[in-house]
Amino acid sequence: MKSLLLLITILLLPAGASALEVFACEPEWASLVSELAGEDADVTIATTAFQDPHRLQAKPSLIAAIRKADLVVCTGADLEIGWLPLLLRRGGNPEIFMASDFVRKLEVPQVISRSQGDIHPQGNPHVHLDPRNIRRVAVALTEQLAAMDTKNAVDYNARLADFQERWSDALASWDQRVMSLAGLEVATHHRSFSYLANWIGLDIVATIESKPGIPPSGAQLASLLERLSVNPPVVVIRTPYENEKPSLWLNKRLSVPAIQLPYTISGNAAVTDLFTLFDETLRILEEHQT
Amino acid sequence: MRTISVVVALLLLGTHMPVVHAQDLEDEVAELRALLTEVQQNYEARISDLEIRLAKAEQLASGARREATEAFDIAEQTAIDQSAGTSAANTFNPALGAVLSGVYSDNDGFELGEAEVNLKADVDDKFFGNLTFAVGEEGGEGEIELEEAWLQTTSLPGGATLRGGRFFSGAGYLNEFHRHVDDFVDRPLPYQAFYDGQYKVDGLQARWVAKTSMLFELGAEASTSGETLLANFGGDIGASNSWQVGLSWVKTDPDALIGDGELALVDFVWKWAPNGNSGLRNFKLQGEYFSSEESGWYLQGVWQFLPQWRAGLRHDTVEDADRDSLMLDWSPSEYSRLRLQYTNDRVFAETDDQWFLQYIMSLGAHGAHQF
Known part of the structure; x- marks a missing residue:
């Protein structure tokens, strides 16, 4: 019985997928991966804009998704502490990229006590809403992608250059609007x-x-x-x-x-x-x- | 501007002179032409001057923006470098958490629950370790009970994990959870009858997760208590629903926990939350069926109707004995919970109404809970 199930599962496995499998905890990082990796990566997103990233559960579909992943791209700074560590202990061994490691965190608490509520000792994790942070993360993420998928490294760097140019232009126009x-x-x-x-x-x-x-x-x-x-x-x-x-x-x-x-x-x-x-x-x- | 007024003034002057000589006229026309050329040249020079200044300003602005960006980057990098942690002797201490609980029931009065202490950390790049002990009192004497003491691999290829030591068997949905996360004060009847509350084993567990889009997991355990085989399936239906079904088979020594030494289990859990956003409202339905010489099952639903409030209903039965329980709990935060429970107990010949008031508080590191 068991060997039969095993055989069926092996037959169901996708045959030699070549694209990098990326598991993104939040939609913003999935979008950045798509900008930088294009066709070279298949991205699965764990949450939607309508789901609180603090409060997700380590549900079965995510265990399966992380099992397939080569790379996990998340926010970090304990935003996903309630579910991500558990997913990572269920059989998958992906590389881990935490976007908040590459930016300066705001609101780093001076006093760390639960009496202050659900605080994040490393600082506020909602880092993606500053477009200057996106630029910094893009550079670091490209390095990670290029290191993992060396044969496409040139593509990643070319896409980064293109993204940086478009982002700088956008940032310049946003900076104008922000003034008012x-x-x-x-x-x-x-x-x-x-x-x-x-x-x-x-x-x-x-x-x-x-x-x-x-x-x-x-x-x-x-x-x-x-x-x-x-x-x-x-x-x-x-x-x-x-x-x-x-x-x-x-x-x-x-x-x-x-x-x-x-x-x-x-x-x-x-x-x-x-x-x-x-x-x-x-x-x-x-x-x-x- | 001044030049234009001069021209206009001259023109006006011209119209006020009724008598003029031809020579004078020609002189005037020549003079006006010269003036016009001068005006034209003047303007061209000014425009080109302005264009140059504009280009310079633009260059300066983009340079300033680039410099500002670079300065921001440098400042950020410095801040990140400086925030990199300092090292101390206790930097690598494992995550430490404790759970305190107690129950007041109208039958037995106040009972202090076991205080559970948990330590966990990555051992190195290949192993993760977890230790849980419970501190309590039995017949007036203090005792420490080893609940869990296991190591698990973290880097085996192919979706495999191995766990060894003392652990909660994976046979049965509820069995792998610590008691403090239960939705009711006491475990369902089949858990009490077949597992004495919880089936802990000393041995080795192997699990394998298939590389499929749905969860498909197989597992086996070999322990001093016997052997176990497990299979779990699960997935999502739309954004709002998640489910999991488990099958297990347990073989133990006939004098151990279970009836004739062989037990088959089926469990399922279905969770619903609007758009999968469980923080505000959610519903969980779970049930398990135990089949051995005797059989038992339970079915329970828990409804979180406000962010901090949940209500639950459970029916549990083993053979002819059965109960119904109703609970309401309030969780001021993720780390504290107060619960009121009513149980209509028909296990013995006489029906018994029981009321419970329970508190569960979690201190320190409080890890993720599985689905």
């Missing part, structure tokens, strides 16, 4: 937009979760409301995966728009890659700027 957005006062749900705010110069006047990962209590919301009604933010922003209720509650009581920013690829219909991610994010913010 600097100082925009916003409230956020979780600290998911710290890198975006740091790049644009958004002024985050309040975070609905007073401690990361812990839903706000009624009393906390009431005191937040009291504080914000004196000097209300221009807009309340959240990701597609975050609970909309607290934002909508603030929206109702402060008469301030509560909006969902795309956060990552496919976060809304217009966002199909990293370029449109920033285009859309800026467009939505510009819409609400007074």
